[in-house]
Every structure is written in C-alpha cells, then in structure tokens.
Amino acid sequence: MSIAYFDHAAATPVRPEVLEEMLPYFRERFGNPSAVYDLGSGIKEVLEEQRAKVARLLGARPQEIIFTSSGAEANNLAVKGAALAHLKKGRHVIVSGIEHHSVLNAARYLEKFHDFEATFLPVDRFGQVDPERLRQALTPATVLVSIQVASNEIGTIQNIPALAAVCREAGVLFHTDAVAAAGQIPLNVEELGVDLLTLSGPALGGPKGVGALYFRKRLRLVPQIHGGIQEDGRRGGTENVPGIVGLGKAAELAATELADKGPYLASLRDRLVEGVLKAVPEVIYTGHPKRRLPGHASFCFEGVEGEALVFLLSRQGVYANTGSACASKALKVSPVLCAIGLSPAVAQGSLVFTLERSNTAADLEAVFTHLPPAVARLRSFSPVWHKKMAAGGAGP
C-alpha cells in the first residue's frame, strides 16, 4: 500500500543529512562539553556553532539561544522562567486561549503555585488575537504575554509584530511559540519584535528530544531545570550533543530552503483544500483562509467523529490528525476548536493535514480517492448526520 502521510506536525522522519551529521557525536565525538580537556573534537566549539546556526534562522545572536529537550520545555522555560525572574513587576500573565498545552498549563501552574493571575485571551472565529484586545487586557502587573506565531491545529498565523509592539510599548515581555511556524515562514526576532521565541527540533526535520529558546540578550530567566553551569546556568543537565547537532543542521537547512519550500507547500495545500471542499459536502475549512501556514489544511466534517475518520483513512494509507475529543486522552475537545466557536459536535469532525516537501501530487490523489467514501461511510450510520439531513441540510 502506498503511503500518503499528512501528519508532519506530529512527527516526520529525521532528514538523512541531519542524521548523518549527528552520528559521529554518539561515537567518536562523545565528549562532554563541560570537560576541562578537549578530546580532539572541539566539542565546546561544535556546540557554539549550532547555536550560531539556530540564531541565523532567527536573525538572533548565538548567545541568545538556549538548547532544551523539546518545544514544551522551551515554552515552560519562557513562560515560567521569565515570569518568575520578574516578580517585582507583578504577577499577571496573558496567553492566548489557543496556545499549546505547554503554554496554557505553564500559565495555570503560575496561578496555582505562584499566586499569579492568568488571562486567557479570546480569538475570533479565524483564530486571530486582536492587538487592541491585548492592549486592553494589559495591567500594570502584567509581566509576560505569550502568543504563538501559528497554530498547529488550525494553521492561523498571528500578527506578531502588532501584538509584540503593544507589549513593548507597555514594557511587557513578549514570548512567541514558533514551533509550528519555523521552517514554513520566515522568522526574524527583530522584525517580530519578540523577547522570547520557542523552537522544536522535530518540527524542523531534526531529531526528537531537542528544542531551543531564543531570549533577548541579558533577559533574566529563572532556570526550570536546575543543575550545573550548562547553558550559562540557565538550564542544567548534560547537553544532548547529537540532538543539538541535529537541530543545528536542521535549522541551517530550513534557512536555505525556506524561499522555495513555502510556495511549494502552499500550492500543494491549495489543491488539497480545493479538492476536499469540492468532493465532500458540509465541511468547514477551519482557521484563517489566507493568513495561515503554507503547509497546513484543517477541516471539520459534520456528523463524523475524527478518531474514526483517522482510522478509516489510515487503513488506506492516508495519515492525518484530529482534534476530536474522542481522540484525546482526556476526552476533551481541543480548546482551539472551542475557542474559534465551533460547537462540540462539529469540532468532533476535525481533521488536520500538515504537509512537507516530501508530499506529492500523488498523495493528494490518495486523499481525493479515500476521504470522500470514508466520510460518507461514517455518515451513513451517524445519527447526527441523519438528523441534520432530515432537518433539511444539504444532501449527501
């Protein structure tokens, strides 16, 4: 069976060039960067080179990059670490309601354990945060605002320069989670105007187990993993050298390929969306129709539950993701789909496609072949669908 894999945001193979760069660091170049001596592989310098590569992708300086074990850890370090380092200013943070769990739950942790107040900013039906609304939410006690560059669930790209400017004016730190956006759209910390920015290795074609946080020079952070003097005392634990080398290479490739990759993904994605909307009735294209990641298409198919749909498709070699409540371990509908105002029943029909350079026109054909019958089949015995039809909805 041929495979049409459209869940690259969840996982993607490590690029061969990346793995190749990593391999020596498991073996001959196994040294610890904290060692006094050099085992001949200049491991300390290698680490700094990776910092420079990641910095280059972001228009930042190498010493502004901290390596972490994941995007989630970087988000935690940004939100908790920066908030706790600036307690004197106050105990209020603002995050958008559609942030990744690592941001949402970090904010809740500050509420529960550090007497913070956390504001969860609403978004419009396209998932956009309004800068004016952000301005109104600021208080003299606000320490930090965290709003993602783009959503991994609905693809919507935020107007970060405008949002960050609101914060800068008010002297409030601004963090952005760029995990979903990195490698898909250009990111420059100066143009964005952000103080902190999160990256994840695997989202860039690098290995799992590594992430990075950009922090504006001299910005204070309370470490979240206490330890020795690794990462200049900002993050303890022996450095994951092979992982960091992989992230460095992935960042380097991403910077080179960005100009070609964006348009390729966007054109593929546009054909996917057009084809799906044509072939299946009663489907909602979620997120912003234009201001969205080039490699991202997300839908809700009414009357159908997402986990069942994903399983049916996977049987045909088509792999996609869903934000359905049934598919989540806690059986809660994705907060993102709630936040854009979808009813729980509609949100159940969520299906998310995330594309990569490796996707081809043949993959699209597989979707067009297998998605419409899968939806039709589940609808054929869906009570919700039958009620909708009986009530005079569009015919199947």
Added chain:
Amino acid sequence: MSIAYFDHAAATPVRPEVLEEMLPYFRERFGNPSAVYDLGSGIKEVLEEQRAKVARLLGARPQEIIFTSSGAEANNLAVKGAALAHLKKGRHVIVSGIEHHSVLNAARYLEKFHDFEATFLPVDRFGQVDPERLRQALTPATVLVSIQVASNEIGTIQNIPALAAVCREAGVLFHTDAVAAAGQIPLNVEELGVDLLTLSGPALGGPKGVGALYFRKRLRLVPQIHGGIQEDGRRGGTENVPGIVGLGKAAELAATELADKGPYLASLRDRLVEGVLKAVPEVIYTGHPKRRLPGHASFCFEGVEGEALVFLLSRQGVYANTGSACASKALKVSPVLCAIGLSPAVAQGSLVFTLERSNTAADLEAVFTHLPPAVARLRSFSPVWHKKMAAGGAGP
C-alpha cells in the same frame, strides 16, 4: 598516541548495540507515540517495552518509570515535583550536602520561590551521611529527603536502606540520585526502600538527552515540564523515542552485565589506586576506602592544581576529571570536597578517575607512566609544595 580514558562519568561513547537499536527510530519508525493511528511500527508499545526494561534494572514496575531528558531533569522533577505535590504536609526538605547541583539547586529553588526551608546534611570525612543524624534533622514539616546512592566525585556509597528506613518510619518521601551508581552496583527499589530514584542515559552507556525517574506507584508529582498527556500527564513534550529506545537497551545490557562488570572494575580500580599511592608521595585517597563504586578512584595531590594536572595528562593521552575550583566555571571548589573537610588548597589537587569495561591494564600503565612526572613537574614550581617541603613534609 594511545588513549587512556578515565572520565566515563562525564561522557562515554554510546555502545554500538545501543546505537543500532536507536537508528530505525530516527528514520522509518519516526512516528509520534501520541498519534491516534499506528504507522506500522507499534511505537506506543515500543515505548512501553523500554519502560519495562528500565523497570527491570530497578526491580520496579513499568508504569513507575517516567522518561526525562537527563538525570538533572529527573532530579528536579523528583525534588520539586514531589515536594510541591505534598505541600499540605509542610515545607521542609532535607538533602545531603554532597548531592549533585541539580538536587542542591532544586532545594534552593524551593527555598527561594516556595517558602521552603532546606536542610543540607553534613557528611563525615568519607562522605557518609549518618542515618541517626538524618533522623534528628526530620521535622513534622519535612516532606522529602534526597540522598544519592553514590557520589560521582568521591565514589562513596551511602547506606540507602538505612537512610530510607528512617524516612519511611517518619512518613517522609525518600528520593535517591542513582546516576553515578546505576550499572555499577545492583539497585532494587524495594531493597533500597526508596520512593523516587533518578537515572541518566549517558551514565549507562546510553545516549545523551535522556534520563528516567522511578516513582512509587500512585505517588503524586507536580509536573515540571507542563504540556500534553505524555508520560501520563507527568512530563510534557514529544517523547524522545530514539533516546528512550537507547536508554532501554542500555538498561537491559546493564542488568545483564552487572555481575561481571562490578568485580572487573573493582580489580582494575584497586590496581590503579595501589599504583598511584605507591608512585606519588603526599596524595590523599578521597571518599570511602571500601564502601565505594567499583569503577571509581579519586585523589587529591597536594601542592598541585587539578586543571593544570588534567591538561598535562591529556597531552599524554590520559583523561581524568577534577573537582578543582579553577576547573569550575564559577571558580568554586567542589562542595563535595569541602563537605568532607578538605582545605581549599588540598581540594585544588583533586583528580577523579571513572572506569568502564573498556579500560584495560594498558590504560593503568599509561597512568603510572605519566601521572607521577606530571605531578612532580607541577610541584617543582608550586609555592605551596615548596613551603610544605621547607616545613618538613615528606620528601618528593
């Protein structure tokens, strides 16, 4: 130049068998364990198999293992996560004065940001914590005690069963950092009587970027990396699947090889110690002479500074570590060497050898050949040494 590498506690090559197991998980088996579908590699089950392997090394149950990104992260999760989950009991933690920085600084963080009191328990001149002293330090507000199985700096093995029993009697949680001990001596959580135990991947011949925490079933922990439902909600972030597979394999090998490895390392180590003590005058064998890790030998050479000694030796292909203040980024003498009562000047002469199965008799010969002249050379222009000699110390 042949290499005699004696710094395995700082870094050791990933074992070839381990790397081989890992490789498919960077490529074909790249799936995300949180995905709804299975890409054919049963990635969720693979993850659980690794948990079982790590559990087997410790006599624990698979569901009692949480994967982290390092020993430091596991120590942070144990100390902060368990303490914060049991605030109702009180706000007092006890750690030994010779714990790894990740434990010491986690305790200090609780003091600074959560109104805890932290007690740093003294040790005797061999580095041992006295169970009676621990009992006296307990208060009704004590939530957690953290004492390592063995020190990576002086090799001393603590009497964990006795220390843990004191805590169990008092209803206080007991955590132990087993990073330095794992793979060198048997570890069974039931026999040790501990509630939490830390492992590090690289210390077991696994890859950097992975660690694990054992926690007694149903013990509550406040996550330190907030995120999704990975690790049953106890630790967010996409799982480092290749790293975890590497740790699993390393744990499996460690369990198999333990019986042979311990005695081999101990006999090699004994010859090393004997040879060094014979060949160099005025040297202190630090840590406990008997109750110590089989692969561990640590010394202080009077009148000599450790960083300089390590550099001289490394020029001859002999690699060892030092706890000298000059070799630490913060220029502070190792708290461990302070805690066992060494004067700063003596502590400066620290040299630490950590052995592995790959070390041979030829490596010992390299030490015997190169260490005595290196020490003699540095002493030849050491004012401290000359004063000591003038004052009638043993002749060189």
Added chain:
Amino acid sequence: MYSPVVMEHFNNPRNAGVMEDPDGVGEVGNPACGDMMTFFIKVKDDRIVDIKFQTFGCVAAIAVSSMVSEMAKGKTLDEAARITNKDVAEVLGGLPKNKLHCSNLGADALARAIADYRRKHGTAH
C-alpha cells in the same frame, strides 16, 4: 491500542444503519465528547428479531455498537437487558481505560430501546 476484535468490528460493523418502523428506539448522548448512539429493535414473541444502530463516535463506540447489536440479536428482551458494559468490553478483547465509557453507551442505548418497546407495548415489568 485497540484489540483485533475491536478493529474487526470497526472495519466491518454489523447492523449499522436505520430501521424503518422500529418497535423500540433508544438514544443516548455522551456528554463527555458530544457523541451519540441510537439503537432500533424489532421484537417478536418477546425476542429481538432485528436490530440496527446509528453511532456518532469513536472507533470504540462503533465497535461497541456493532458488538452489542450482535449480542442482542435473537435474545429475549430479558436476556438482552442483562447485557452489561463489562460483558461488551470483555468480548471485544478489552478497551483502553479511557475508552471504557464508550461501552456504557452501547448497553445503555440498547436498554433504552427495550424500555421504549415495553413502554409502547405495555409490557414494562
């Protein structure tokens, strides 16, 4: 994650669809996730002679519906009413812990269909 029996019933659900003129209808909604399950039964001589279901829900919910319909078919109403959630989960070869509630849906909807039949036909105990 799912047992082979679950996957088989999900891939080839038995008795899925609508029934014209059912003797009894039972409908349950799952507040946890907005899902819904409906059972339709035809009864003859106190026995379930035909059964259909409609399900808006996950893989487990669909497999449960299919399995419950198979288990109920041909049984007397009393027998069918005794099918428990645990029975269903068991014959399905187990369900993931967080999916156990889906098996409730199936047995509950069937019980409601039986109750509906009895109410309509005046045979409620």
Added chain:
Amino acid sequence: MYSPVVMEHFNNPRNAGVMEDPDGVGEVGNPACGDMMTFFIKVKDDRIVDIKFQTFGCVAAIAVSSMVSEMAKGKTLDEAARITNKDVAEVLGGLPKNKLHCSNLGADALARAIADYRRKHGTAH
C-alpha cells in the same frame, strides 16, 4: 578554550622555579580558589636581569606567570611596573572570561616583587 599562546606557555613555562638570594620577592594569593603565585627578581642598574616564578594554579595562571616573566625580563623596574593585566591577557591571545582574574595574579605578584626590592633597597618612589 585556551589560545595557542596560552597552551604553549603552559606546556613550556619560561623561568619557572625558585631563585637563590633574590633581590625582591612578591607573593599573591587568590582568595577565589586558594591559588598562589610568587615572583622572584634580580635587579642590576634598576633593571630586571633575572626573574623566576612559582605558581600553584590553573593552566591560565601558569601561562600568565610565564608570560609575565618573559615580558619583565630585561625591562627597567619602571617599565616592568607598568605591565598591566590587560597587556598580559592580550599577548596571551586572550583568556576565557572567567580566567581573566588569573592575569591579575601575575601582574600583581610582579608589582609586589618590585615594591619589595625598592623597600629593601630604599629606592621606593
């Protein structure tokens, strides 16, 4: 981490050792890490004609001592007293940030040796 010049001086320190009957001796201790550095000088016609050092300290401290001894040798006392920490670090091709203080040790010990000579020989300015 260390520049090639530092490594060269560490590996082959110039003027290391004791001096019999020095004209001036300067000793400094480093409270940060318990290290110690001593300079011995021989002076003729207000010029340093011979110099030795003893150092208990790190790679940087040893390289600094060696470099300072080279820089001072042959200089007049006034010239030698003008050698600054910055000069030393510079000719050494730079030092890691946390090792800059080691260069203080060298210049300070030399300055003390000069002061000691002047005190003993009554030529203090």
